[in-house]
Amino acid sequence: MPVKTIADLQKEYAGRIDHLDLELLIAHTIKKPREFVMAHPEYTLSPAKIETCKLKLARRMRAEPLAYILGSKEFFGLPFLVSPATLIPRPETELMVEMALEEVASHRSSVIGIVDVGTGSGNIIISIAKNLESLCHPRVGGDPVAHQKVSTLDSRLHGNDRYNFYGIDISRDALAVAKRNAKKNDVATKIKFLHGNLLEPLIQNSKFKIQNSKMIILANLPYLSKKIYAATAPTVKKFEPKSALYSAKEGLAHYEKLFQQLKELTTNNRELMAILEFSPEQKAALQKLILKYFPKARVIFKKDLARKWRLAIITP
Ligand SMILES: C[S@@+](CC[C@H](N)C(=O)[O-])C[C@H]1O[C@@H](n2cnc3c(N)ncnc32)[C@H](O)[C@@H]1O
Structure with missing residues (x-):
């Protein structure tokens, strides 16, 4: 008998595909929430939908x-479109967003330029812009305690502060996805997306240098060494862009280039902070590299939720 209902599909694919994935892919095909799929095994799909669903499966x-396959991934509670040109946002990268928001909260009266180098789908900079925006406009009504919390943070995060948001990537295809994501999350007018090699588009822009008295540089650049990349899951290597993952010089070539560029931005005593994501085994080598370029730097390392070294917070 040809497959027609959700129950028929579930029976046909039972044991061949993870049942949660199966539900999500059926839900995606019929444009309904997963709960609908769970609650309505009798729902009948058109032959065209069955065909589409089978291709996804x-x-x-x-x-x-x-x-x-779904074309999207959640990050920091927000929806992000992804394509083969972008890395799929990883949960451990949410730590960078949290650290950046904390840093912004500790500054009161300056114009802060927040730069996401290697923006990919735009997940980092969009999450930051969105969170600063939602704190800026707390919803009136609702839970008074929650409102109070938002208002307290609001006063810390806003006051006289002003923010300029930038997302840079060397991949034009990734930038196109990032722009769509900014629109999807209603922050398109706030973020400037620039094409170029690391910080080059900003170094060449004199207006940028004058505008921002404080800068926070966020970088989740390619950092997998040849060895680690070779040992990475075959699905990652087959489907995710190598240009977003691999870096020469034991995975630190991109960060070394970034440090050389950062030196140009620090020349006029501008307040600067850089937050970098890295692979846990790189901690010692990264620290050495930071101190080679910024001998007086203050460096704080943070672990992710899996208790692995993941972030370096650098004040050059
Ligand atoms: C590890 S992915 C990070 C993507 C996203 N920020 C995230 O956290 O999921 C690295 C990104 O850096 C970009 N990239 C690689 N080399 C670059 C370069 N020289 N200049 C700017 N971006 C670069 C890649 O295209 C990719 O989007």
């Missing part, structure tokens, strides 16, 4: 990441 069975 076949992709998943060939180990393509779910996010690429």
